[in-house]
Amino acid sequence: MAQKTVPEQPKVAIYARQSVHEEQGIKQQIDDCLREASYRGWQVVGTYPDDGTSGSKERGPGTNWAKLLKDFDDGLFSAVLVNDVDRLTRNLTDVLEVRPPKRDIRVLTVRGGIDTDDPTHDFSLKLLVLMAEREVKQKAQRTQRYSVERRKLGHPTAGRTPHGYRWVPDIARDEHGTRYRIDPDEAADVRYMFSEFLSGASLGQIARDLNTNGRRTRAGARWLNTTVRKCLMNPQYAALLAPSQETGKFDIASIDLAKCSPGAWEPIIDEATIAVTRGRLVGVKPNHQGNARRWLLPGIAVCAICRDPVQSARGETHPTSRVDGSGKAESKRYHAYRCVNGHFMRNGDIIDEYVSEVCIAKLSEPDAIDLLAPREDGIDIALLNSQRAALDRSESTISSLIVKGKMNAKAAEEALDELAEQRRAITAEIARTVSTDPLAEVVASGNARAWWEDASLARRRAVVKVLMTVLIKPVGKGKRITRGEGEEAFDAVEPTVGFEWREKRERS
Structure with a gap:
């Protein structure tokens, strides 16, 4: 068988x-x-x-x-x-x-x-x-019809939700079907990026400051020049729905704001701000070299002897043996400034603190407004801010009149368009004024210390550059400059750091 x-x-x-x-x-x-x-x-x-x-x-x-x-x-x-x-x-x-x-x-x-x-x-x-x-072809046809209706209502697609918002699932949506909900922590990052950029900070500096403050992207990654740039160019932050683009060929730079439609979600920044920001970025080649700084004075302060700009460095202590024979203290590393020609290497933290206090004192003087560069056009940043606030109130009034039936849709639309144009112009002028003269914002704040403590490193550096030239002096080999307490806090530092004030400001 x-x-x-x-x-x-x-x-x-x-x-x-x-x-x-x-x-x-x-x-x-x-x-x-x-x-x-x-x-x-x-x-x-x-x-x-x-x-x-x-x-x-x-x-x-x-x-x-x-x-x-x-x-x-x-x-x-x-x-x-x-x-x-x-x-x-x-x-x-x-x-x-x-x-x-x-x-x-x-x-x-x-x-x-x-x-x-x-x-x-x-x-x-x-x-x-x-x-x-x-089935796929039928689904595509249904999706296309749905997409048209969705866009009419101002709803975004279910793609990647921008940093600053959270996607609202269908079961949790309100009566209007809102799909983006503001995430307060992430929205603070977004507002920070726009504010810093319009005040003259570089993309690299904004990314570094966010990372230094422990902020991360939603994926948990560090911020980069490129990710900051994408955020600053995204019209969704102004609740604007961009025209659809071909799948796989999305280009955020090619979006025409005039062709965007109103989105059905709450904005994080206003339309004028996104218009000004994109105006500075679209068509400008990204700079991947970066010029981000970690400390206040590198490239700004100069050596008092050779006048070359100082650089940041990492110093290290070299403790001597203890008298009681118990050995040496642990060596520590510290932030330092050094002269490129070898005239000194000094503890940078003490110098940064002293220069900060000098700046705050100068900006707190009664005549601090005289530090502002004179402008032929008579621009007043405080007035501009109040005008923008007034426009916001006017917009709320128009909305109220529509609800009460005291203004028809056409008249309301024309009025809102005019307000938007005025806000865009004011925001552009504020951004230009602050970036041209960094002192404008701090003087207008009325509280120099509070402004300084809240300001980013990029803004502080901009103020130092406008106010003065800092001269760092050698203190002699083996000598240590330490900070005291109370009224004598900087008595030992003062003779070793000089200032050349820029009292006469050129016209902008």
Whole structure:
């Protein structure tokens, strides 16, 4: 009696795919396939996951789908195992890649029990894919119609939510269907970026200050010039819905603000601010070299002997042995300033504190307003701020009149457009004034110490550069300058740091 031949078990590759990233989606597919392979006694030679990959569009050379086809051609396996037919593909063209005459890959599924070694299953596979392809096209048509209606109502897509907002799921939306909700902590980062940039800070300095303050992107990454730039160019922060762009070819710089429509969510900054900011960034080549600083005076202060700008450095203490014979104290590193020609290297923290106090005292004098550079156009930043606040009140009044039925829609729209134009002009002038003359904002604040303590490093440096030239003097080898207490806090520092005041300000 002849022995029964046992069919050879196939070597299988597991393929898993999902169009939208979901933490457990791919893992569950692979786990299901591994259990099925173990039950059938199939040898698994590898897994090929494609996360965030559409099954109805062409999959390029960088995908695991392309790698799977290449590995089959190299003879690594004879069958592909998927959880379900639609995880393999939703496009009949892909089926023709794996089935004869081009290739003869045996297709196996966990669900539905497809095995193309059976000719009827080969027909079922193609039929199921055709049905899936038809469903995709119908869904695309429904989505397009829905997209038009969604945009009319001012709602954004469900894509990546900008830093500063949180996506509101359908079940938690209000009666207006609002999809963006302001995140207070992240919104503070956004306002900080716009405020600092319009005050003259570089993108690199803004990124460094955010990182120094322990702020991170939503993904937990450090801020970079590029990520700050993208935020500053995003019209969504002014509750503006940009025109749709071709999938995969989004370009934030090409957005025309005039073609944006009002968004149905609360703005973090006003439209005028985004207009001014984009005006400074669009068409300007990004500077990836950066000029961010960590300390107050590098490149600003000069050596009192050679007049070359001082640089920051890291000093280290060298303790001597204790008198009681118990050894040496632990060596410590500290922030320092050094002359590039070797005239000194000094503790920078004490100098920074002293210069800060001198600046605050100067800006707190009754005649501090005289420090402002004279302007031929007579611009007054305090007046500009009050005018912008008045425009905000006028906008609220118009909204109230509409609600009460005392103003028709057309008149209200014309009035609001005029207010928006006025606000844009005022914001642009404020930004130009502050960046041209950094003292304008601190003098207008009326409280120099409070302004200084809240100000970023970039703003403090700008004020120092406008007010004075700081001269740092050598103190002699082995000598230490320490800060005292109370009224004598800086008595030891004062003789070692000089100032050349810029009393005569040029016209801007």
